[in-house]
Amino acid sequence: MAISTHESVGVGRPGGTPPPGAAVRRRSAWLGQHMGTAALAAVIGYTIGHYVGNSFANGYENVAASGQNDVSNVLALTLAVVGWLLGSGALNYPIAKLVGREPAPETEETGVGRFFRYSLDHKVVAMQYVIAVLLFLFTGGLLAMAVRTELLSPTTHYFGPGTYIALVSEHGTMMMMMATSVITGPIAGWLLPLMIGSRRMAFPRVEAFSLWTFIAGYMVILTALPYGGFPTGWTGYAPLQTQASGGMDSYLVGFIVVGSGMIAAGFNIAVTIINYRAPGMTWSRLPIFVWSLLAVASLLALATPTLATGCLFGILDRTAQTAFFVDEHGGSSFLWENLFWFFGHPEVYIMALPGFGIVGEILPVFTRKPLFGYRVGAAGMLGVALLSFFVWQHHLFQSGINPDMRPLFMLTTELISIPTGFIYLTAMGTLWKSKIRFEVPMLFALALYFNFLLGGISGVYLSDVPVNVTVHGSFFVMAHFHYTIMGGLIFAFFGGLYFWLPKMTGKVMNKKLSLIHFWMMFIFFNATFFPLFIVGLLGQPRRVFEYAQRLQGLNDFSTISAYLLASSFIVFTINFAWSIFIDPKPAPANPWDSLGLEWQVPTPVPYNNFDRIPLILADPYHYGEPVHTPVADLGVPAVALAGAGGGGGGPSGGLGAGAPAVDGEGGASDV
Amino acid sequence: MSDTSASAPRLLDRAEEAAYELRAQEGSIWTGSRLLIGIVAFVFASLAFAYFYLRSSNNSGLWRPHGVTAPTMIGAPIFAIVVASALLNLYGTLRMRKGLSVDWEVSGWTAVGGLLLATGLQIWELTRLPFFPGSSGYSSTFIGWAALNSALLLTSAYWLETLLARAIRMRKAVAEDGGPARSTAPPARLFRASLEGCSQYVLFAAVINLLFWVLFYVVV
Known part of the structure; x- marks a missing residue:
């Protein structure tokens, strides 16, 4: 089992994606492999497994005596899973690695179709x-x-x-x-x-x-x-x-x-x-x-x-x-x-x-x-x-x-x-x-x-x-x-x-x-x-x-x-x-006034999560303190700054608690 | 490992970010390969547990009736080939550290051949067993060993082969920078990190083969 490595472009990002800010190529999520092709390949794998299992194990004494061919069952289920992974595209890269190929640059996908793909x-x-x-x-x-x-x-x-x-x-x-x-x-x-x-x-x-x-x-x-x-x-x-x-x-x-x-x-x-x-x-x-x-x-x-x-x-x-x-x-x-x-x-x-x-x-x-x-x-x-x-x-x-x-x-x-x-x-x-x-x-x-x-x-x-x-x-x-x-x-x-x-x-x-x-x-x-x-x-x-x-x-x-x-x-x-x-209603950027780092990035969260790698300055539990160290320096305007004051308390270096900010309107660089 | 020891905390600039993420990837390969060894160790520990459990239980007096043993004439070469392949690959890796990537490529391809040969022999051995799979505790655990060892050897060969194939492909790209063994380009650094992990994994496979060779062929 090999540990995957990626090419130099976009090191640190899934599949070697372009760095933040670079143009991202988008493609239709319905092209190529997806859940439908995976299901089809699984059915084919299942059928082949059953056929092969029946071909060579039906003559076994125990199979003939019981009428139950476990070899066939196991082969069918195993090949169905292999087919599922092949059809989904999960095995594309492991196979391409055999000839030394680097992973294809990952492209950001949009639309509902991406949820049906690998x-x-x-x-x-x-x-x-x-x-x-x-x-x-x-x-x-x-x-x-x-x-x-x-x-x-x-x-x-x-x-x-x-x-x-x-x-x-x-x-x-x-x-x-x-x-x-x-x-x-x-x-x-x-x-x-x-x-x-x-x-x-x-x-x-x-x-x-x-x-x-x-x-x-x-x-x-x-x-x-x-x-x-x-x-x-x-x-x-x-x-x-x-x-x-x-x-x-x-x-x-x-x-x-x-x-x-x-x-x-x-x-x-x-x-x-x-x-x-x-x-x-x-x-x-x-x-x-x-x-x-x-x-x-x-x-x-x-x-x-x-x-x-x-x-x-x-x-x-x-x-x-x-x-x-x-x-x-x-x-x-x-x-x-x-x-x-x-x-x-x-x-x-x-x-x-x-x-x-x-x-x-x-x-x-x-x-x-x-x-x-x-x-x-x-x-x-x-x-x-x-x-x-x-x-x-x-x-x-x-x-x-x-x-x-x-x-x-x-x-x-x-x-x-x-x-x-x-x-x-x-x-x-x-x-x-x-x-x-x-x-x-x-x-x-x-x-x-x-x-x-x-x-x-x-x-x-x-x-x-x-x-x-x-x-x-x-x-x-x-x-x-x-x-x-x-x-x-x-x-x-x-x-x-x-x-x-x-x-x-x-x-x-x-x-x-x-x-x-x-x-x-x-x-x-x-x-x-x-x-x-x-x-x-x-x-x-x-x-x-x-x-x-x-x-x-x-x-x-x-x-x-x-x-x-x-x-x-x-x-x-x-x-x-x-x-x-x-009937979707947009959520406030930080509806619970949390100090957690995950709440300090815009919604929807960008493909690469953070434009700059954040510098963590404190743990995210400084609630109830009138003055506290910001949790992180994100290097960009924060989306919201949760108030740390008890019971929905006071401001803490930026937007106060209970005043959820609209994305991108935080204004403070330290969060 | 994350760099958490900066004396004067400040945001990394873009170039530092790239270096930071590259180090994280190298670290992930290092950690991942060791953790992978731990995971596989638990697989074989389960087999060892089964071996000793059934041996000590000796239910119906059928742990190992009449001292049956799997064919030593096949088992010994499998063990020898795996150990030789692992040592050869280790030697190649050490030469790679000195910048001699061709030496590693030769030893690596030989090791891949050895591992595949050992896998083939392991599977062929199943057709030459002097006992029925369910005839005893020993025979059952041996079948389990053959299945798991084949998987272990195949994954070792796969990992090594993918690295060799990658080395060939990247040779031109990093030729002016010292080749795969010396280049500071990210793909070369990640390649070397993966190679270190792979060498550990193949060595681990050899150790496992040694332990179970003793259990199945030497201990009576």
């Missing part, structure tokens, strides 16, 4: 990610509705048990795949260079690759349903994995594809943060969101290869007839469990940490106070990331771990609550005695802390072996991780969207609809999942479509709440479509 502009890629992530989220959400519908009654069934577990598995896998990238793709992809004063991501092609593999992974995992689904849940446990029908191939290939994108994203984020910080952006001035991304990037890059390797072993078991996970032939089903959870537990923090990073950015803005305990918060994030590599065996307390090892992993798991407490401390210290502006992003941030508290505390209980033994495999566990992942990450994602959409799109979301969305989501999220703690404690097992009659009331309450929770997303979708596309 783009090297991190802002375009991030917007593509937004749509892809929402697609993932809503598809997984629909599957959740099917699951909850089945649970309306313990005796009347809409689906058979096989279909039910296939729906549960598909829902869980899709949501987990989505959750790994929900912030690192759209929000981090858009903001990271702007926050550190860079004109680009370190490797724009790697970033684009992560997006296109993410979309390919979505399609691959969707194919599991026509293949008959898979019965393992998102954890893919062996030996069920080895025995499952063709849908399991989609799971294994899908996780390798999405995992490749995750590794690429983590790799790119880490390299960008280390190398592309603007002059003056010292480690102690790094925004807390960037610290969270650095922690997450290390997890993405180092934990995900284990999952991908485990999936490869699974594929070999199903196609080449190896026996990695087959106990009777010298393998071990516990091997999968270990490999999976060595990735799977860091995965939890891959999902949690960027959420904490986002709310860490939101809190100071809406409390008009500096972030309390900045260094403690950053240390907490790195501590969580490090410790997350040493806790995976707590998932095996009940399934074969040496009992003598249980106390060790109980201890490491409980230890992780300490750095998590650091992160909470920064939030509570920032909120202490502050005058909070209850804007929509702030409401989502506060909701995260409420939800994650319940999820986190129930997690501490679950890490204790006696409790774990009691509630393992029940809805209690299910409620716990929904409180951490949906209650934490997804609330943070929406908080971040509402906070940064005015910068990303230049348009403002309808506030009334946004508030309706928030309150519906917050109330019905808790109404859906809190009862599941209770039914779990009362003994309802996960992944089983029948349950005790006495639990029907709570289940029905949860299901109806889930429908209302889903309708909150419809409100969001209507709001998004209305505010961004149908």
Whole structure:
């Protein structure tokens, strides 16, 4: 795998683009390769794979006996992904490199068409990610509705048990795949260079690759349903994995594809943060969101290869007839469990940490106070990331771990609550005695802390072996991780969207609809999942479509709440479509009076982000100080200068708070 | 690495900006190549974990029945060729540092040939195995090793080949500036940064081959 280099012209810009101010050649986005050609090539690849697989593997004894040709499935899915990447243009440069070609100069594209093409502009890629992530989220959400519908009654069934577990598995896998990238793709992809004063991501092609593999992974995992689904849940446990029908191939290939994108994203984020910080952006001035991304990037890059390797072993078991996970032939089903959870537990923090990073950015803005305990918060994030590599065996307390090892992993798991407490401390210290502006992003941030508290505390209980033994495999566990992942990450994602959409799109979301969305989501999220703690404690097992009659009331309450929770997303979708596309209203340049560097550039953000590389002069949390150091010298008139005074306070060297400037009218060179 | 130690903070002028971004790109290649090695290390660590886990579990007494071993007559040449290719490329890189780019080109093309040959042998070995893939824990992990090692060797060969091809293309452009080995032009500097990273990666591949050669062929 080669590290890409660029030609001298426009060094430092995606694909070697011309320097700022130079004439930019524009071309139609519909010429050449785009999503349509990618889809066509994927279909062709899929067909070829199936044909070839059937040609040489149909005669295999195991294929003839079972009527299930996993070789054909895996080849078809793999070639479909290769076709998708070829058709999109993702492989053009890697192929051209074989003959020593330099990358073609990137041309700035305009119009809607650029969002359907392989783009090297991190802002375009991030917007593509937004749509892809929402697609993932809503598809997984629909599957959740099917699951909850089945649970309306313990005796009347809409689906058979096989279909039910296939729906549960598909829902869980899709949501987990989505959750790994929900912030690192759209929000981090858009903001990271702007926050550190860079004109680009370190490797724009790697970033684009992560997006296109993410979309390919979505399609691959969707194919599991026509293949008959898979019965393992998102954890893919062996030996069920080895025995499952063709849908399991989609799971294994899908996780390798999405995992490749995750590794690429983590790799790119880490390299960008280390190398592309603007002059003056010292480690102690790094925004807390960037610290969270650095922690997450290390997890993405180092934990995900284990999952991908485990999936490869699974594929070999199903196609080449190896026996990695087959106990009777010298393998071990516990091997999968270990490999999976060595990735799977860091995965939890891959999902949690960027959420904490986002709310860490939101809190100071809406409390008009500096972030309390900045260094403690950053240390907490790195501590969580490090410790997350040493806790995976707590998932095996009940399934074969040496009992003598249980106390060790109980201890490491409980230890992780300490750095998590650091992160909470920064939030509570920032909120202490502050005058909070209850804007929509702030409401989502506060909701995260409420939800994650319940999820986190129930997690501490679950890490204790006696409790774990009691509630393992029940809805209690299910409620716990929904409180951490949906209650934490997804609330943070929406908080971040509402906070940064005015910068990303230049348009403002309808506030009334946004508030309706928030309150519906917050109330019905808790109404859906809190009862599941209770039914779990009362003994309802996960992944089983029948349950005790006495639990029907709570289940029905949860299901109806889930429908209302889903309708909150419809409100969001209507709001998004209305505010961004149908009746757009221009957003003020800095609607929240943030000191963040990303808010100091014009909207829409120029192709190269900054005309001059900014000189960073201070961290972006000097709120509430009557006189403060400007955050950066941008070398051009600033678009707005956020007031740092408490409660929307006074001027700070330029435009005062509460007086958002029109683009380009700031007048101050220091921001 | 970012330059964050300016004693008198001021905005960079345009020329300094270009130099600054070039340094950032060089740094990215340096960091990226090391991180890539870390990522691949975790892939092979997973394989090593599988090896030791299944070996210590010895389920059904089928870790390695009757001491079966993959064909040493194929495995040993693969290992030897990979190590030789890595050392040859390292030697070429050291010569490149002294300004002798032709030496590197010769050693580089030879190393690419060696890596491709090793990949071919690794795949061919799969057709000459004295055991069925699922007959034991050893056989399963060996198949996993063959698949992963083929990918490792192919990516090494790909990276090296792209650098060699680029060196040929840029030869004329930077001829008056000292050639790819000495030129201060940005493409040459980025090329050299990538070459350093590539050499580390190929060496890493050789180390991995050494470790797993011991595990699969030497340790009984």
